[in-house]
Amino acid sequence: EEGTGQGVQLTLDADLQRACEALAAQLMPRGCILIMDAATGEVLASVSAPTFDAQDVAASIRADDTSLINRPFAAFSAGSVFKVVLAAAAYEQGLDWFTHDCTGEIVVAGQTYRCAQGRAHGEVNLRGALEESCNTYFIKLGQLLGAEAIRDEAEHFGFGTAVQIAPGLAAAAGTLPDAETLENLGQLATVSFGQGSLTVTPLQITAMMNTVANGGVYRTPAFVQEIVDADGTLTGQSRAADTRTVFDAATARVLRSMLASVVSEGIGSEAQSKTGTAGGKTGTAQTGQYDENGEELLNYWFSGFYPADDPRYTITVLQDGILKPETSSAAIFAKVTEILAVWENS
Numbered sequence: 001e002e003g004t005g006q007g008v009q010l011t012l013d014a015d016l017q018r019a020c021e022a023l024a025a026q027l028m029p030r031g032c033i034l035i036m037d038a039a040t041g042e043v044l045a046s047v048s049a050p051t052f053d054a055q056d057v058a059a060s061i062r063a064d065d066t067s068l069i070n071r072p073f074a075a076f077s078a079g080s081v082f083k084v085v086l087a088a089a090a091y092e093q094g095l096d097w098f099t100h101d102c103t104g105e106i107v108v109a110g111q112t113y114r115c116a117q118g119r120a121h122g123e124v125n126l127r128g129a130l131e132e133s134c135n136t137y138f139i140k141l142g143q144l145l146g147a148e149a150i151r152d153e154a155e156h157f158g159f160g161t162a163v164q165i166a167p168g169l170a171a172a173a174g175t176l177p178d179a180e181t182l183e184n185l186g187q188l189a190t191v192s193f194g195q196g197s198l199t200v201t202p203l204q205i206t207a208m209m210n211t212v213a214n215g216g217v218y219r220t221p222a223f224v225q226e227i228v229d230a231d232g233t234l235t236g237q238s239r240a241a242d243t244r245t246v247f248d249a250a251t252a253r254v255l256r257s258m259l260a261s262v263v264s265e266g267i268g269s270e271a272q273s274k275t276g277t278a279g280g281k282t283g284t285a286q287t288g289q290y291d292e293n294g295e296e297l298l299n300y301w302f303s304g305f306y307p308a309d310d311p312r313y314t315i316t317v318l319q320d321g322i323l324k325p326e327t328s329s330a331a332i333f334a335k336v337t338e339i340l341a342v343w344e345n346s
Contacts, residue, residue, distance in 0.1 A: 009225045011042035015346070019339045024049040027327040031300075031319035032071035033336060034206045038311045041210065041219025041243075043203075046072050073163075073171035075199040076320055079285030080133045081301045082154075082194030084208060087126060087258065089145050089153035091251040098141055099125045106136040109185040113139055113193075116284070127258045131266030133282060135193045142192025147182030150191065156246045157208045158218060159200055166224050175199040194283060202316050205303045209280065210314040212259065213305035216252040218244050260308040263330075271302055271330035275341035279311075280304015282330055287321055297321045302329035306337045313340055 020033045024047050035045040048071040090096045104120035106113050113135060115121060121134045129137035142150060154160065160176030177197045182188045190196030203221050211218045220242035259279035262268040268282050283301035290296050300319045305311035315336050317329040 009228050011037075011044065011223055011225050012046065013044045013343075016045040016339065016343055017047070019343070020045045020047045020336065023047075023332065023335055023339065027332055027335070028317075028319055028325075030322065031317065031329075032202050033332070034072050034202055034316045035336065035340070036206050036210050036221060036314045038210055038213045038305060038314050040222070041207070042222045042225070043206075044313075046223070048072060071318065071320065072202045073165065075172040075174040075201050076299050076318065077285035077287055078194035078198060078200045078205065079283030079299060079301060080135075080194055081205055081209075081281045081283035081303050082191075082198065082200065083130065083133070083138050084212060084255070084259070084281055085154050085157055085159070086138055086141055086145065086150060086192060087130060087255060088157075088212075088247055088251065089149050090126060090141060091254065092153065092247055093145060093149055095141065095144055096126055096254075098144060099123060100129070100134075100137045100140045102129075102134050102136045104136070106139055106189075108139060108143075108189040111186050111189075113189055127261060130258050130281070131262050133267055138192045139189045142188055143185075147179050147188055150188075151176065151179060151182065153246075156218065156244070157211060158204050158220070159198075159208070163201075163203055163207070163221050171201050171203050174201050174204060195285060202318050205301070205318075206314055206316040209303045209305060209316065211246050212252055212255045213311035213314050214252075215249045216245055216247040218246045256305070256308065256311070259304065263304070263308070268302065268304070268330050270328050271304055271333045273306060273334050273337035273341075275338050276306060277308035278304055278306045278334070278337055279308040280315075280330075280333065289321060291323060295323055297323060300325050300329045302333045304333060306340065313337075 028049050033047040036043050101123050102121035104115050104118045115135045121132050124134050124137050162170040162173040164170050187196050191198045207221050263271045263278050271278050285299040287297050303316040305314045317332045319325045
């Protein structure tokens with residue numbers, strides 16, 4: 001609050017925060033890392049790279065290096081991490097049986113959509129489609145679900161709504177396309193694999209993945225432990241633990257199992273932790289931005305939970321607006337799980 005001299009005690013853990021900052025400095029020229037405590041929704045680390053010098057903000061403004069963007073709170077194209085929303089909706093709507101014969105491409109309203117590298121995945125069910133991140137499966141599933149079911153599920157997961165970080169500070173709301181936009185079959189198709197007019201924040205993606213990790217219960221991400229008054233004493237005012245049930249524990253269990261096989265059997269294998277099991281989802285999203293050679297810059301996501309069977313943490317890694325990362329976001333996720341394993345034992 002202005003003028004009241006109140007401060008906040010953050011949920012961030014200084015050791016985890018520093019370890020993740022060091023990891024980002026070493027492996028990630030631009031992007032962000034978020035760690036959430038699965039049981040409480042408290043954010044334990046929130047890193048944005050490149051960092052700016054708080055002593056010399058003008059230098060960052062001159063450098064124009066995007067360091068003043070706090071990436072965890074900013075909106076980006078999601079790509080395939082959003083497919084988790086459709087997978088959950090499929091269970092809610094009794095469509096989890098759906099299978100599709102993927103030829104590597106599909107035509108919707110005169111537009112051809114392709115799977116990554118134009119790969120034909122053949123006959124895939126929901127588990128296989130998540131493991132291989134099959135776009136054509138999710139486009140067909142999106143048509144079956146329809147705009148309203150997808151929008152409802154996305155809203156329950158917190159998309160399109162700004163998360164309040166602290167008194168007077170909110171993250172971006174992102175863009176959840178309205179029902180009218182999704183009446184357009186092309187828009188519905190692109191949103192079904194996390195593209196089109198949809199934008200999301202890394203914080204929203206973390207809260208989505210945490211809902212799966214946490215038995216189907218959504219917890220609003222929290223950064224503030226308690227409000228502190230002017231002389232530093234805790235006021236005892238803490239945040240209201242805002243929770244809601246998005247889907248039942250049985251659905252959460254199946255989704256966790258499927259996301260664990262994305263890591264153990266599927267394209268998320270680089271997220272495999274040396275210290276335990278993990279589950280999660282990769283995503284590569286087009287940005288519509290190009291470098292000087294006309295090559296499109298992409299967003300590279302990995303969001304998941306650790307350990308897979310009984311998750312204690314949800315972790316999101318995004319490297320945004322780059323051609324190709326030197327270290328994949330999945331591999332950075334694996335390194336974060338190793339930091340957590342050391343931290344837990346210290």
